[in-house]
Amino acid sequence: MSSKxxxxxxxxxxxxxxxxxxxEACARLWRPPTVVLFEGDLGVGKxxxxxAVLPMWGVPGRVxxxxxxxxxMYEASSITVYHADLYRINQADELDALDLPEPxxxxxxxxxxxxxxxDWYRERWDxxxxxxxxxxxxxxxxxxxxxxxxxxxxxxx
Amino acid sequence: MGNLKVLGIESSCDDTAIAVVExxxxxVSQAAASSAKIHARYGGIVPExxxxxxxxxxxxxxxxxxxxxxxxxxxxxxxxxxEGPGLLGALLIGVTFAKALGVGLGIPVVGVHHLEAHLxxxxxxxxxxxxxxxxxxSGGHTTLVLWEGHGQLKVLGETRDDAAGExxxxxxxxxxxxxxxxxxxxxxxxTVEVKSGLRLPLANLGSKSLxxxxxxxxxxxxxxxxxxxxxxxxIALALEDAVVRALVKITExxxxxxxxxDLYLAGGVTAxxxxxxxxxxxxxRRQVRLHLPPMGLCTDNAAMVAALGxxxxxxxxxxxxxxxxxxxxxxxx
Numbered sequence: 001m002s003s004k005x006x007x008x009x010x011x012x013x014x015x016x017x018x019x020x021x022x023x024e025a026c027a028r029l030w031r032p033p034t035v036v037l038f039e040g041d042l043g044v045g046k047x048x049x050x051x052a053v054l055p056m057w058g059v060p061g062r063v064x065x066x067x068x069x070x071x072x073m074y075e076a077s078s079i080t081v082y083h084a085d086l087y088r089i090n091q092a093d094e095l096d097a098l099d100l101p102e103p104x105x106x107x108x109x110x111x112x113x114x115x116x117x118x119d120w121y122r123e124r125w126d127x128x129x130x131x132x133x134x135x136x137x138x139x140x141x142x143x144x145x146x147x148x149x150x151x152x153x154x155x156x157x
Numbered sequence: 158m159g160n161l162k163v164l165g166i167e168s169s170c171d172d173t174a175i176a177v178v179e180x181x182x183x184x185v186s187q188a189a190a191s192s193a194k195i196h197a198r199y200g201g202i203v204p205e206x207x208x209x210x211x212x213x214x215x216x217x218x219x220x221x222x223x224x225x226x227x228x229x230x231x232x233x234x235x236x237x238x239x240e241g242p243g244l245l246g247a248l249l250i251g252v253t254f255a256k257a258l259g260v261g262l263g264i265p266v267v268g269v270h271h272l273e274a275h276l277x278x279x280x281x282x283x284x285x286x287x288x289x290x291x292x293x294x295s296g297g298h299t300t301l302v303l304w305e306g307h308g309q310l311k312v313l314g315e316t317r318d319d320a321a322g323e324x325x326x327x328x329x330x331x332x333x334x335x336x337x338x339x340x341x342x343x344x345x346x347x348t349v350e351v352k353s354g355l356r357l358p359l360a361n362l363g364s365k366s367l368x369x370x371x372x373x374x375x376x377x378x379x380x381x382x383x384x385x386x387x388x389x390x391x392i393a394l395a396l397e398d399a400v401v402r403a404l405v406k407i408t409e410x411x412x413x414x415x416x417x418x419d420l421y422l423a424g425g426v427t428a429x430x431x432x433x434x435x436x437x438x439x440x441x442r443r444q445v446r447l448h449l450p451p452m453g454l455c456t457d458n459a460a461m462v463a464a465l466g467x468x469x470x471x472x473x474x475x476x477x478x479x480x481x482x483x484x485x486x487x488x489x490x
Contacts, residue, residue, distance in 0.1 A: 041379070042327055042330065042331060042375050042379060043327075043372075043375030043376035043377075043378070043379050044376070045376075047318060047319075047372060048318075048372065051318070062315070062317060064315075064316060064317065064318060064319075065318050065319045065320070065323060065372065067319070067323055067327075068296050068297030068298075068320060068322075068323060069242075069244070069297060070244070073485070131376075
């Protein structure tokens with residue numbers, strides 16, 4: 001299901017059960033404070049993966065697409081999750097209006113179509129989703145910065 | 158004293174709209190400035206653009222509304238404003254404007270819920286008959302409610318991922334059509350002369366669930382578009398058909414679980430002709446009365462805000478000095 005090199009962990013899954021296992025792994029790898037920037041074509045499953053991860057952090061209730069509202073915030077007992085979507089953003093100066101945080105110790109920022117703000121965060125994960133043949137999904141999780149790289153080093157594929 | 162004139166203000170998203178409604182029933186006048194053209198360029202709603210546009214537009218829109226109504230400011234009895242949910246910058250402009258105007262004129266101000274207000278577009282045709290089912294379908298929402306009285310709403314089901322309008326918007330993007338996607342998809346779908354076998358799947362969330370799910374349609378539409386690149390119109394029709402079928406199926410299930418006599422639709426997707434027809438067929442089949450909002454009041458408008466405001470004022474609701482916009486505001490809260 002997973003393999004890794006120095007900075008990247010790669011996950012593959014065929015179905016919802018396997019995606020749940022990947023979500024579990026992501027929920028353990030992404031610890032607050034952290035930033036995860038998602039990229040991948042329309043319909044590849046960015047929101048679906050995030051929907052599977054959030055309950056594992058104890059976020060109650062429904063996780064809906066943030067495309068229309070741009071940012072959704074979720075609070076659980078010890079964690080605050082910002083789920084943003086930059087799908088509608090077309091130029092960089094529009095990003096300022098979103099008030100995206102520099103994550104504090106209990107905060108996690110998950111951003112779909114997040115390539116826009118790669119320069120903002122030295123410590124982050126780039127989560128690249130793709131669909132291969134027969135509906136096989138691939139997640140390439142690239143660590144950037146000290147803490148994420150440390151997590152990859154400790155990870156047992 | 159004549160009829161109660163409520164000024165409605167709506168600025169939760171991309172339109173700055175103001176209207177005067179009498180007794181929650183009669184639309185006296187309305188005006189709006191839409192930044193939809195700017196948004197079309199961006200493929201969606203951009204908050205900074207929206208806030209700037211609202212600031213520029215709100216005063217001229219008020220003046221135009223009053224001019225059309227041929228009444229002075231002093232003739233207003235109360236103000237209703239959308240307080241949420243929506244984009245903070247956009248909401249704040251409407252709320253702040255309403256409060257200032259209320260203080261200046263010495264008249265009450267009431268805040269309303271944007272989605273509940275959508276249902277009240279129907280009150281501009283005839284008073285609401287309770288109990289009823291309400292289906293809100295728009296770019297950001299797909300929500301089914303049991304509506305037992307003014308201010309008494311219970312959410313029965315909603316989308317678990319994308320809204321129905323978002324399915325249209327993203328499907329349109331896949332097919333290379335501009336924003337907003339709903340009217341574009343409908344226009345392209347109507348060009349199909351012979352109905353083809355292309356069909357997109359419906360989500361199955363269990364036989365009792367009143368929730369919706371449209372996110373799977375994105376992948377399915379994309380796959381269909383790459384398999385059949387020359388059949389865009391048929392794909393548009395398949396997408397429209399899948400969205401409509403899902404909405405009708407869950408609404409029919411809700412009518413079985415909550416056998417009320419009246420069904421109200423609201424929201425921008427209600428403008429879709431195929432949905433209107435399919436819901437009319439459902440209503441005939443189930444022998445319920447179907448209520449559709451006036452064609453021009455399906456998308457965001459201020460008349461619906463004023464109509465709901467009238468009823469909330471009657472129930473004693475008032476906006477306090479320190480009340481502000483509510484970006485996340487649950488229906489029935």
